[in-house]
Amino acid sequence: MRFLIIMCCLFLPLHSAFAAVDIALRGKDPVRLEDVYQQDGIPYVAIEDALDVVGLTGHWNSIQHSFRIKTKYGWAEISPASGFLKIADDYYPLKEKPRFIDGRLRVTDSFILNQLAQLTGRSIYFRNLAPDTDNVPEKQSNGLEKLFAFLLNKKVSESGPLIRAVAIDPGHGGLDTGVIASTGYKEKQLNLEVAEKLAKQLKMKLGIPVYLSRDGDYELTIEQRLQPAAKDDVDIWLLLHAQAAFSSEHHGVTLFIRPEENRQNVVAKEGAEENLSDSMLLAKELALALRESAIEVRGIYPSSRLSLGRGNLPTVQIELGFLSNPEELQQLQNRDYQQQIVQALYAGIRQYAKQSKEKIDGVN
Numbered sequence: 001m002r003f004l005i006i007m008c009c010l011f012l013p014l015h016s017a018f019a020a021v022d023i024a025l026r027g028k029d030p031v032r033l034e035d036v037y038q039q040d041g042i043p044y045v046a047i048e049d050a051l052d053v054v055g056l057t058g059h060w061n062s063i064q065h066s067f068r069i070k071t072k073y074g075w076a077e078i079s080p081a082s083g084f085l086k087i088a089d090d091y092y093p094l095k096e097k098p099r100f101i102d103g104r105l106r107v108t109d110s111f112i113l114n115q116l117a118q119l120t121g122r123s124i125y126f127r128n129l130a131p132d133t134d135n136v137p138e139k140q141s142n143g144l145e146k147l148f149a150f151l152l153n154k155k156v157s158e159s160g161p162l163i164r165a166v167a168i169d170p171g172h173g174g175l176d177t178g179v180i181a182s183t184g185y186k187e188k189q190l191n192l193e194v195a196e197k198l199a200k201q202l203k204m205k206l207g208i209p210v211y212l213s214r215d216g217d218y219e220l221t222i223e224q225r226l227q228p229a230a231k232d233d234v235d236i237w238l239l240l241h242a243q244a245a246f247s248s249e250h251h252g253v254t255l256f257i258r259p260e261e262n263r264q265n266v267v268a269k270e271g272a273e274e275n276l277s278d279s280m281l282l283a284k285e286l287a288l289a290l291r292e293s294a295i296e297v298r299g300i301y302p303s304s305r306l307s308l309g310r311g312n313l314p315t316v317q318i319e320l321g322f323l324s325n326p327e328e329l330q331q332l333q334n335r336d337y338q339q340q341i342v343q344a345l346y347a348g349i350r351q352y353a354k355q356s357k358e359k360i361d362g363v364n
């Protein structure tokens, strides 16, 4: 009897449903996989099947209790116990942990579209043929709804200081480490160090309040992350992160804005600066200031990341650099280099504020 109860407990949380997906390397015919399990609305594909489609090989290592994939970067490893993909000494965070379901180790669509695509160096087509939308747990949809209900609107300030307050979100925190470099240096730490330095600059030089979403090493809910940006006097919101790539050559700062604001920029006629979204204007000033202080900027891109929220509050997500590039990692850990970035960000914010002031004065 006791045995039966345990068996039930083992099977209950699976609540899986049969599904099928099509996967293809770009330019090749899609392959249909039917040994797919839906869990919490996410499709789980056996890692061996996915590797087969994209032309990679791998095997289960029962001693290490991990699955090893042969790649041009060396052995890549995933394990049901870890939320990371490990290559050499580097760890790359995964959106979902791999899971053992029905005797096979399985990965999600996110793993196939992101990590596997990077490992093959080619983009991958993925289509879920039977998305099981009934089985998405309550808390997940609620979280998203709440996030989208949180409209971050630009506040109108006719007179007064150029910028009244700035909100900064140092990404990750607590158990959510973000990227972990080969030295053990964690993205969450870099984000916080730069956020605190930038907050100090803004407070000292502009004399305005700066709201941080966290001031220590702890995890935040989505609501807690967005709270500072929703304050009445906040005119700018910056999100700080760092990246990792499998190739150690990638380096430099990358800036992201909301996709809907990017569409507005595409519609705006070329050269007509005044029609650009405020987030784009802010990102442009930040990029200019960083380049002027000899820091490489890879570009300004739209990002559909939910972390950016929704609305028209001038918002830029700043990827400070690549922790997977040994030289850049060393720089990013260096206080002087951090200060150099902070000075440039400060200069960019100041320039943006000056321009928006001129814009308002010009209209009046």
Ligand SMILES: [Zn+2]
Pocket: 171, 172, 178, 179, 187, 240, 241, 242
């Ligand atoms: Zn991050």
